[in-house]
Amino acid sequence: MIANLIAPVFIPVTVVKTYDDEDFRVHTLPLVAMGVVVAVTLALAMATSFGFFERQAVPDQIRAERGVASIDARSIQFYDSADGSIWVADGETGEELARFASGTGGFVRATARAMTHNRRAHGLGPAVPFQLIAWDDGTLTLRDTQTDRSVELASFGEGVDAVYHEILKKGR
Secondary structure, three states: OHHHHHHHHHOOOOOOOOOOOOOOOOOHHHHHHHHHHHHHHHHHHHHHHOOOOOOOOOHHHHHHHHOOOEEEEEEEEEEEOOOOOEEEEEOOOOOEEEEEOOOOOHHHHHHHHHHHHHHHHOOOOOOOOEEEEEEOOOOEEEEEOOOOEEEEHHHHOHHHHHHHHHHHHOOO
16 A cells, blocks of 8 residues: 555656757747737837827817816825825815825825826926816826926726816815
């Protein structure tokens, strides 16, 4: 009985298979497919570089073409608390508009950190509030007038948009 358990351990096993020159084949179809993917990717990148495709959409230009106007705006400031929460205040009155405990308000937290990091990279401080702008097509923009950077909030989904709509309307 014990011999039957130990015997498989001592049987030599061939791990590496040797191939003769005739046994080794490279299939060309996967190589051709990979080459086509690389060629198409390079062609699209070059077409964008040479102006055959538009590089990016500029929201301000699109709004101007479509006649979209601002219907509401509010100055807001972001603050970090010692307990890990982040709160949003009115930029003019200092009134608290929203508070997000640690682990909540992920997108508001990420937006605030990205915008303030961009200011620090430009050597600017937090003195000037950000602008939260509502447009008559239902979209929202968070704009930093100091760095001229803006975030189109509708592009991140309805949940994010709804949070910022609440911030815009709070106390009005």
